[in-house]
Structures are given as structure tokens and as C-alpha cells.
């Protein structure tokens with residue numbers, strides 16, 4: 001099938017390369033010419049494991065092309081995927097400016113020659129696809145796009161390629177049999193069941209899924225804060241509750257809380273959706289409140305261990321919002337950094353993938369041992385595997401004082417007991433007993 005993907009960001013490039021690997025002919029379009037130039041030469045503006053070889057293969061096979069000529073790209077395919085960003089507006093609502101600039105009657109009228117399927121993959125508020133269809137219907141004489149589908153994306157950054165090609169499920173919100181058959185054919189080769197449903201349900205499924213996961217994280221963080229007061233190990237509690245199949249073990253890792261380009265904005269969009277129809281969503285509000293407080297837990301631990309943060313040298317290990325990505329959008333590290341900078345701490349940082357960071361008080365190093373040199377405390381902010389394999393002897397020789405604060409609970413308590421004993425380090429984490 002011929003597919004044009006409009007919006008070659010994280011989701012667009014992954015979708016484009018994966019669809020090409022399934023044998024489709026793909027054109028990826030974007031308004032950012034610099035990005036398009038990079039992609040056309042087989043280079044990625046993002047880090048995502050397994051994506052570059054897939055992209056290079058698709059380019060070599062002639063199955064993927066990149067362009068910034070949007071109108072032309074719309075004319076080339078029968079299926080249009082929309083994967084533009086839908087960030088938060090200042091009032092919390094999803095900003096659909098990019099979507100409406102693509103679904104522009106003049107653009108579609110001039111460029112779309114035949115009947116087309118418009119697949120909205122971006123996360124959009126309930127009713128958006130109906131409005132898109134209505135707009136195109138109102139101009140039916142000029143736009144012969146008949147079917148609008150919502151096909152929300154559930155990939156996770158860091159495992160985006162396997163998530164796209166082997167997802168738990170595919171959700172397709174569509175109103176016609178023709179659209180349903182086309183979506184089935186499009187996904188042939190992906191071993192997952194497809195849930196066909198109403199478009200509005202599909203739109204809510206995406207927000208509700210993200211909200212549920214965010215709520216799980218906040219729930220375990222709330223229990224972690226209680227465990228801290230009671231001197232209990234929250235990991236044991238999480239294991240106990242997570243082994244109940246009705247609950248499940250995933251997303252029960254306590255720490256500094258969630259971030260990234262999706263959870264925070266989707267939680268806000270869900271809240272404003274609730275407000276718009278007069279429906280309170282107290283669990284969403286509570287999950288947000290718990291999440292906003294988690295960076296302060298780290299700050300408080302540092303403050304009580306170091307007595308003052310003014311002039312203290314703090315090494316931040318990990319800046320990305322999660323491991324296996326270089327994405328720092330809404331990363332918890334940003335909040336922690338700002339809080340520490342406001343307290344007068346001297347901040348050095350290292351992340352295997354992040355080199356540019358927007359907070360000027362943070363000096364980013366490309367060598368971890370330079371970042372931790374003569375520091376008073378190390379704060380782990382992203383769960384990169386290389387931090388699990390630290391050479392503790394070398395760490396001890398490099399730092400000034402041996403305080404480790406683990407914002408991701410990524411190091412095993414037993415292992416850290418042995419390390420603390422051998423090298424005179426203090427290890428603090430979230431909701432787990434201190435190791436001194």
C-alpha cells in the first residue's frame with residue numbers, strides 16, 4: 001500500500017520505517033526541512049535502538065522517501081497518516097494547530113485527487129476525528145477524503161520499533177467497512193489483535209491508557225513515601241502487589257516520577273476534557289499532585305544529608321526522561337536541576353545520550369568521571385544500564401563525599417550494602433531503607 005506519513009517526528013519516523021519494513025511504500029513528510037534532509041541521508045535526529053538499520057534498509061530498498069513538499073506528498077498516496085505533535089497549550093488543552101494546518105481544506109482539495117483514507121495517529125481529544133471528517137464533508141465537492149480513522153499509537157520511546165511491530169494490541173476507531181478492511185490490510189504482518197471501535201472511544205482509549213499507567217506510577221510513589229516513613233522497602237511491597245495478576249508488576253517502580261512528551265501533556269488534556277463536560281476526574285488530579293511532589297523527595301534527602309545545598313557539588317547521572325532515549329522533554333531531571341540550582345548547588349551532569357541541556361547552571365560532560373569529580377553527592381536521575389555497572393572503587397576515588405541518591409531505585413539494596421561497607425558510601429533511594 002502507498003502511505004504518506006505527515007509529521008516525521010518520533011512517531012512518524014518509527015511508523016514510516018516500520019510500515020516500509022512490512023512492504024509498504026512510504027513517503028514521510030515534515031515541515032522541518034533540516035530534519036527531512038537528515039532523514040533522507042539515512043541519519044536520525046533522535047536516538048532509538050534498531051531504528052537506524054530499519055531506516056537504512058528501507059532507503060536502500062526504495063521503500064521510503066522523505067520530503068518537505070507536503071502538498072505533493074498528499075497527492076502521492078491513498079492513505080495519509082497524521083503524526084504531527086499535539087503538545088499542551090498553556091491552559092492544558094491539546095494544541096491542535098499542527099493537525100489543522102495539515103487538515104487544511106485548500107491543501108487537501110488541491111492535492112488529493114482520489115478517495116483517501118485519513119488516519120489520525122497523533123493523540124487527539126475526543127471528537128477531533130469527527131470534526132476533521134465534518135470539515136472535509138462540508139467541502140465534499142472539493143475534498144474527496146471519505147474515511148477518517150483514529151489509530152492511536154502506544155509505542156514507548158526506548159523500545160519503539162518492537163512496540164510498533166509487535167504491539168500488545170492495535171486500536172482502530174473507524175466508521176466504515178472500507179476503512180476497517182484497509183486498516184486490516186495495512187497491519188498485515190503485525191502479530192497483534194486489532195480492536196475495532198468507535199472513533200471517539202479510540203480517542204479516549206489512548207488518554208485513558210496513559211492516565212492509567214501514570215496513575216500506577218504515582219500510586220507506587222505514594223506507597224514509597226509511606227514506606228520511607230515506616231522504614232519499609234517499597235520494592236518488597238511492589239513485588240507483593242504486582243504479583244497479583246489483576247494488578248501486574250509493570251509500572252510499579254518508585255522514584256522521581258514520570259515525565260516525557262506524553263504522560264504530563266495527556267494527563268492535562270484529560271483533565272481539561274473532563275472540565276469541558278463537567279466531569280470531575282479526581283484520580284487524575286491526585287496522580288499529578290503526587291508526581292509533582294516526587295522531585296522534592298530527592299531534594300529533601302539531599303538537604304538533610306548535606307545540611308546545606310549552597311555551594312554543594314552535585315553530580316547528576318542521567319538527564320533523559322528515561323533510558324534508551326535522548327529525549328529530555330518534561331524530564332524529571334529538569335525539575336530536580338532547577339530546584340537544586342535555586343538552592344545554590346553546583347551542578348555537573350552526564351548522560352550517555354544527552355549533550356545539550358537547556359538549564360545553564362548544569363555543566364554537561366561527555367565523561368561520567370569528569371561529571372562526578374570532587375562532588376559531594378551523586379544523584380541518579382535516569383535508569384541507564386551503565387550506572388548499574390559503576391566501578392565503585394573508582395567512584396570513591398573520584399568523589400569528595402560518598403553520598404549516592406538514587407532517584408530511580410535502580411540499584412539493588414543488597415549490592416549497595418556491600419558497596420557501602422567496602423567504600424564508605426551512603427546510599428539513599430525512594431521508599432527503601434537508607435544504606436549507610
Ligand code: NAD
Pocket residue numbers: 006007008009010011012029030031032035070083084085086098099101102121122123124153154155156157261262
Ligand atoms: P514530535 O514532536 O517528535 O514530531 C512531530 C513532527 O511533526 C515534527 O517533526 C514536526 O516538525 C512535525 N510537524 C509539525 N507541524 C507540522 C506541519 N504543519 N506539517 C508537517 N509536519 C509538521 O512528536 P511525536 O513525539 O512524534 O508525537 C506525535 C504524536 O504522537 C503526538 O500526538 C504524541 O502525543 C503521540 N504519541 C507520541 C509518542 C511518543 O512516545 N513520542 C507515543 C505515542 C503517541
